[in-house]
Amino acid sequence: MAFSALCQHMGCPVRYDPAAKELICPCHQSHYDPAVGGMVVIGPAELPLPRVMLEVDAHGNVYALGVAELVYGYASNLPGAGS
Numbered sequence: 114m115a116f117s118a119l120c121q122h123m124g125c126p127v128r129y130d131p132a133a134k135e136l137i138c139p140c141h142q143s144h145y146d147p148a149v150g151g152m153v154v155i156g157p158a159e160l161p162l163p164r165v166m167l168e169v170d171a172h173g174n175v176y177a178l179g180v181a182e183l184v185y186g187y188a189s190n191l192p193g194a195g196s
Contacts, residue, residue: 115165122158124185
């Protein structure tokens with residue numbers, strides 16, 4: 114499983130903290146738990162991190178196919194956008 118690296122609060126890049134096992138935004142301290150779908154643990158963010166859909170080919174190469182939810186600041190990621 115993979116997640117967008119942009120915090121859903123203000124779009125700052127999140128970083129993984131192996132000690133806490135969380136993705137943490139250094140700008141406003143939103144914490145996300147990747148073990149439960151990237152949900153917000155604490156902080157001002159209200160939405161979980163968007164999931165990145167992955168595919169692994171027969172050779173073990175991993176490809177990102179798209180994003181399942183709205184990535185902060187990119188309304189074009191919404192279903193039906195641009196239609």
